[in-house]
Amino acid sequence: LPPVVTIDGPSGSGKGTIAKLLADRLGFILLDSGALYRAAALAALDKSVDLSDEEALTQVAKSLDVHFAVNGGQLRVVLEGREVTDDIRMERVSMAASSVAAIPGVRAALLQRQRDFRMAPGLVADGRDMGTTVFPDAPVKVFLTASAEERARRREAQLREKGVSVSLRDLLEDIRARDAQDMNRKASPLAPAEDAVELDSTGVDIEEVLRRVLALVQA
Ligand code: CDP
Structure with missing residues (x-):
């Protein structure tokens, strides 16, 4: 490995x-794992998912369509085809990310996705x-x-x-x-x-x- x-x-x-x-x-390669939690939080906010609904949030994390692209040396974050690099840094997203990240199902859903970054x-x-x-x-x-x-x-x-x-x-x-x-x-x-x-x-x-x-x- x-x-x-x-x-x-x-x-x-x-x-x-x-x-x-x-x-x-x-x-x-660089993995900014916080950006994954932030993207999950933004997806939940966009879909108006209740931030106390652990099951719904776990589902959001499981089906999260996010990828990272390098553009001009800068890491860009793309959520469902939309560039969200700046959006995920907004204060309301930081707060939501922190709650979303506390849910075990969300963490489990994002685990393998993070391990997949381990490449030569x-x-x-x-x-x-x-x-x-x-x-x-x-x-x-x-x-x-x-x-x-x-x-x-x-x-x-x-x-x-x-x-x-x-x-x-x-x-x-x-x-x-x-x-x-x-x-x-x-x-x-x-x-x-x-x-x-x-x-x-x-x-x-x-x-x-x-x-x-x-x-x-x-x-
Ligand atoms: O930049 P900052 O440290 O404020 O945030 P971040 O690293 O982008 O992470 C955003 C949120 O995701 C934080 O509230 C962390 O609690 C959570 N997080 C996590 O739980 N586990 C990680 N591996 C990375 C971030």
Whole structure:
């Protein structure tokens, strides 16, 4: 089987950025598993499925018609033939994704689909449970963290670039709420795999984090 590097961690830890840079550097395929949960959430919202109806949501995940396409070096997400790359990043989709992802049937429905990304020459898998559930045999597992304050600051800077201004206090509250939801759910709660290397990126720049992850891959 081709090698897998798993990068798990909480929202805003920088795992998405690191996973993409790492995949580019290694020439590996990239799996953004969060995008799958977001696409499932968007499909459910579009179909006006009740977000508390576990059976209906599981059905949405099972029949999810989503694929990823690379366009100009950018990963595009296509849902039922429609480009939804930006739509799945909307706040209401983030919130819905978080509830949808808590449903065991949804997670089970998306499991094989994630494993199918494991192709030559290798895979970088970004998510919450890549190292624990989806690729437990991955030879390199990273658990990327950062303090909630730092993650809120990063999110604020990102939003400011887009011309959106939000209070740091509100962002910090959102992050804490999502952390609690991700860590306390019964299905695949956010936690490092036993054999994962934990990297705290608080006060560490992207290049340095990438350097440390590359060192693990090359070790
Ligand atoms: O970018 P951010 O970390 O905020 O979100 P994401 O990685 O795109 O994931 C969106 C949602 O899907 C999160 O609320 C996670 O709880 C969930 N998720 C998950 O349960 N398992 C994964 N492997 C990836 C994401």
